[in-house]
Amino acid sequence: MKLGIVGLPNVGKSTLFNSLTKAGAQAANYPFCTIDPNVGVVAVPDARIKTLGEMHHSKKVTPAVIEFVDIAGLVRGASKGEGLGNQFLANIRECDAIVHVVRCFEDENVIHVDGSVDPVRDIETINLELIFADLEVLERRIAKTQKSANNDKSLKKELEILKELKVLLEDGKPASAFETDDADVAAFVASLCLLTAKPVIYAANVKEDDLADDGASNPHVTAVRAYAAAHQSKVFCVSAQIEEEIAALDESEKADYLEALGISVSGLDKLIAASYELLGLISFLTTGEDETRAWTIKKGSKAPQAAGKIHTDFERGFIRAEVIGYDDFVRCGSSAAAKEKGLMRLEGKDYVVQDGDVILFRFNV
Ligand code: GDP
DSSP, X not given: OEEEEEOSTTSSHHHHHHHHHHHHHHHTTOOOEEEETTEEEEEOOOHHHHHHHHHHTOSEEEOOEEEEEEOOOOOTTGGGTOTTTHHHHHHHHTOSEEEXXXXXXXXXXXXXXXXSOOHHHHHHHHHHHHHHXXXXXXXXXXXXXXXXXXXXXXXXXXXXXXXXXXXXXXXXXXXXXXXXXXXXXXXXXXXXXXXXXXXXXXXXXXXXXXXXXXXXXXXXXXXHHHHHHHTTOEEEEEOHHXXXXXXXXXXXXXXXXXXXXXXSSOHXXXXXXXXHHHHTEEEEEEOOXXXXXXXXXXXXXXXXXXXXXXXXXXXXXXXXXXXXXXXXXXXXXXXXXXXXXXXXXXXXXXXBOOTTEEXXXXXXX
């Protein structure tokens, strides 16, 4: 999964990006992997793999990962090439979801590009740039399709959809607001890779005092929550500055510090939970002497698709999945004991994988 962090300049994106990548690297003892300064790979904290790894004395415990991309440079006019413009829009296109950081903290020492703190205005500024960029894509596509549509019925249908999308965006709405029950139409819309079709999580960057009540007494946060609720998005409250401090602590100090702040989970944990929920993701687990590992899949994925996450050969040659629920596995102490108690299920290609399933795939090569 790849998440792009966007937001106006000076809202705390880099602070958040740096703290998330550092904290995620520490939480799972995952080697902090820097592909490029703006890309960080973060381990998804999951206590289950630690337990399973210890049960099996696994040589390696590998968490699921999320890739974060710090997409700076998105400013008013970016879609017209202002600032660093189009390159950044291209970076967003490659992401599965957008984490949109909005400033909800007042601090006279930190200049706001538009002179005052107003997160909904900021959200609309950025979203408008994304809409402009999508409109450009649609206009180009319409011009191209129009030429051949006269003689081709399926292109005529595509042209209709493209025009409907254009009207929607011209009305200031994101492509995610496009509704259809037709799976083919939905697939065509998805194939356009529009920026405003991507799921969005708003990160409300607040000051320390707002963390204990999760921003409930901060009117800026309330405004962001109302906006997100109307746009099928999620919000999580975070203090980028505090996250930066938390990221520098070790695990035991971290728990004490969070308690002192009156919070139970860090911003990274909240963000991961929000993205899993918004994107409909779950994790399944594999375990053995060599490696215990968590894998991320879409909710509703069937066993062969899950196997394909591990290796494409597993999907192609899928025979069956031997499945034990995580709790059963831990209670029994081993897969052999679980099997004896009748808690290991043999599942076929139509089995819908559940969160926390411990799976051994059988396949033909
Ligand atoms: P970016 O341009 O969005 O990447 O913003 P930065 O992360 O560089 O932050 C801009 C400025 O705001 C820096 O001086 C940060 O120290 C400050 N800043 C970031 N987050 C917070 C916060 O939660 N509270 C306060 N008071 N300042 C912050």
